[in-house]
Amino acid sequence: MSATGLPGQGPLRIASWNVNSLKVRLPQVLQWLAEQEQAGAPIDALCLQELKLPDDKYPLAELENAGFHSIYTGQKTYNGVAILARDASMPGPVDVVRNIPGFEDAQQRVIAATYGDLRLVCAYFPNGQSLDSDKFAYKLQWLEAMTAWLREEMARHPRLALLGDFNIAPEDRDVHDPAKWEGQNLVSPPERAAFAALLELGLADAFRKFEQPEKAFSWWDYRMLAFRRNAGLRIDHILLSPALAEQCTACVIDRVPRTWEQPSDHTPVVATLHCA
Numbered sequence: 001m002s003a004t005g006l007p008g009q010g011p012l013r014i015a016s017w018n019v020n021s022l023k024v025r026l027p028q029v030l031q032w033l034a035e036q037e038q039a040g041a042p043i044d045a046l047c048l049q050e051l052k053l054p055d056d057k058y059p060l061a062e063l064e065n066a067g068f069h070s071i072y073t074g075q076k077t078y079n080g081v082a083i084l085a086r087d088a089s090m091p092g093p094v095d096v097v098r099n100i101p102g103f104e105d106a107q108q109r110v111i112a113a114t115y116g117d118l119r120l121v122c123a124y125f126p127n128g129q130s131l132d133s134d135k136f137a138y139k140l141q142w143l144e145a146m147t148a149w150l151r152e153e154m155a156r157h158p159r160l161a162l163l164g165d166f167n168i169a170p171e172d173r174d175v176h177d178p179a180k181w182e183g184q185n186l187v188s189p190p191e192r193a194a195f196a197a198l199l200e201l202g203l204a205d206a207f208r209k210f211e212q213p214e215k216a217f218s219w220w221d222y223r224m225l226a227f228r229r230n231a232g233l234r235i236d237h238i239l240l241s242p243a244l245a246e247q248c249t250a251c252v253i254d255r256v257p258r259t260w261e262q263p264s265d266h267t268p269v270v271a272t273l274h275c276a
Helices: 022-038 060-065 134-156 189-200
Strands: 012-018 045-049 068-073 081-086 094-098 110-115 118-124 160-165 236-240 248-253 269-273
Touching: 012 022, 012 118, 012 160, 012 236, 022 045, 022 060, 045 160, 060 068, 068 110, 081 110, 081 118, 118 134, 134 160, 134 189, 236 248, 236 269
Parallel strands: 012 045, 045 118, 118 160
Antiparallel strands: 012 269, 045 081, 068 081, 094 110, 110 118, 160 236, 248 269
């Protein structure tokens, strides 16, 4: 065991990917994980969002055959989240939490667990739909509950990472056309304030720790040739506690899976940690 409580040596790579139906996208997930391994940069933990399947349909055996153990919480048609951990580098999960404690919610949006001394929180933030909708009010309530819970989690777990589809583009540089999107859902002032509140907890946006190419996005609409035009948003994020942020040596958006046949509308975000 290393000082982190994780076996093995070398960098630890954690990733987030909204797969927009694990049933449909399982081949892509398996392909991507295999390609990362073959390239000598294996993914140690992958947080998935929008499983869109109930627990009894979760592809546990297929993922175990690929060398990953899973925790998950799903529901039919909508939502659902999972954490895949690589057998060769990650211990079994402990202190598993499903959904935000104390926040009554039928939607399966959060799963968290501790691996060694690494606390991973996988979250699928509500979309919000439109600013005048009940769904937007729910989003703000959810964000408030999430922030309050994470404050407690960070006090208990100094080495914490929050990964997921946040459905928030935190700055204008995370939007392909800020003027077109001004005031809309995903970029509105209340949502950006909620994202800022997460950073005020001490979390750091791993992607913005490093110089990045302009117009770097993680989601593109299926319509209007959005991916080809790079008309996207950066709404998938990895936020790190101070202890992990110090050890983060890279964070990238991997656009390649978005080019594959029948892709998700999101693509993976990957952070590399060099843990002592």
